[in-house]
Amino acid sequence: MPRPASDKRERLTTAAIHLARTEGIQSTTLAAIATEAGVAPGSVYYYFKTKDDVAAAVADGIAELLAAQRAEYGTDAKAALAALLSAYVDDAAAIRAHGTLLATASAGTGSDRAHREAIDWVSEQFEALGFASPAARARAVHLLATVEGGAALARALDDPSPLEREAAHLERWVENSSS
Template structure:
């Protein structure tokens, strides 16, 4: 009987993401990743030979998490945009203390998660009837607003800036193209 596939890489990646989000990339040491994933330290080196490999796994893992969460949003463009905004409130305590997943991806030097989010947002605005250029401008505005609100919430240690920005952008999306 074949041996079941190991979930070690997934556990190691999740541990590296959590450590990076809560303590910065420097906190994602091999020993701490191994401990958090409950695997021997030597196993980490099998999957991540260098710190750059850890950074790539963090960025890719975050990209996958965010893509999965966007895939779960409603098909209607306006509802999907609103759902995207509200997703920032589902992890508001973690965002206030640790920042957003996109900010964590930036901490390891990858803009891929931001580019994917922008592309997805632009597609939703195009679905609402905006030209590609107008949809991109709106996508940039929305992402800058919500990520900025999250950054300010983290800096102040309080949720209000993010809550207000999400509420403002929800109204803005509700009136987009009407």
């Protein structure tokens, strides 16, 4: 039974994200996206006219995926930040193989949307803990820089321990945070 046409863009975007993460956006071709999504190669051009359109869809799609993940972390700021850090550790195998979704969102796409939204969300969590906006933003940048750096080292060394250590350190730091 054929799939409904209405989900074709979503399937193509999901395929593009997967290929961008595993192969890199520069190596991802429209033909590979079509194959991965299970659609006719010509139909890709209806949704993505250029490689820049693919890059924009990848960046936006990842930003939306990450926002959906964050929405599931709940409203308790400390628990939400702990859940974010746990998600990195839980994804360690994929991170070691392909890097983080956040890194993929900007690599070759020219978009900083996912990073900005992540920083904004983490800042909001620190503000909920009582930190003034500038201090909350500084803490957000520190948290994301540290966990993304740990992830980059885990990938480069093919060893999850840098990511696990940094996430554990950050979890303790968050737990002890108060303004």
